[in-house]
Amino acid sequence: MAPRIPDNVRDEIITSLYRQAADIDWHLLSQGDKARWYTTWVDAPEIGGRLKQFLDPAKVRVWIKDVPMKEFARAEEGVGPYARYVTQRFDGAEEIVKRTLGKSWTVVPGTAGIKPQHCLVIDTEAGAEDTTRYMCWGNQKSFSTLVWAALQRAIAMRNKPLTVVVTRDSETVSSVDQLDFEKIGTRCGIEVRYLRREVKEV
Structure with missing residues (x-):
């Protein structure tokens, strides 16, 4: 069984993902562009490289897509447990x-x-x-x-x-x-x- 992602590692990775997503205007990207960014993140040593220490390599992309990025839009609204990771937020x-x-x-x-x-x-x-x-x-x-x-x-x-x-x-x-x-x-x-x-x- 793969070891659990440590809280500090998880926090740092999600914060980095959300900062980059804000910089590239994630909400405006096409599905194709989003798919390319998922590949970039999986290949990035500071994101995918760290996650592969705790997840099956085949599941890293799925984790990025279905855990932090699935919550990104709500987090920008200040809603939900992932709101603490965003660097920019909408008015309430x-x-x-x-x-x-x-x-x-x-x-x-x-x-x-x-x-x-x-x-x-x-x-x-x-x-x-x-x-x-x-x-x-x-x-x-x-x-x-x-x-x-x-x-x-x-x-x-x-x-x-x-x-x-x-x-x-x-x-x-x-x-x-x-x-x-x-x-x-x-x-x-x-x-x-x-x-x-x-x-x-x-």
Whole structure:
């Protein structure tokens, strides 16, 4: 049986992977480019070379892909146990809510979640009026997931749910896609908005 990866080695390798992934804009890479990076990491003495001391060499690529890199996107959101390894992180739910809806809006405590990123929000300046809304966000590739999540909540809530299509770096949502998204939103009774995000150094 192969020896367990020591915690300090595991921490150093994941930190290195996440730093490199941030530098190369991992989220923008094609599947082919990602595959080439997996090969690069497997062959790198400081990553694959160290892992081969504790893992079957044939399993090193699988470990890199299915353990740290599977969690990279969530880690950048500050979510999950791998968040401590990232060198850059997005603003949290509270900042997204305020940038999208305004400073008087806030996250209802205990309602933030993932798959997709979501929360309930409320307008703190609305007095006794019930302004509670469901809000979820993700990139344009996840739009169908956002719509489905919003629809599931819409049937049990009075106020219209909100989906936020987020972009970063050089990403853009074309005018054609925006029109399609808004038509879908109108048909489904869902508000659609857009937000450009930036990662910040941790």
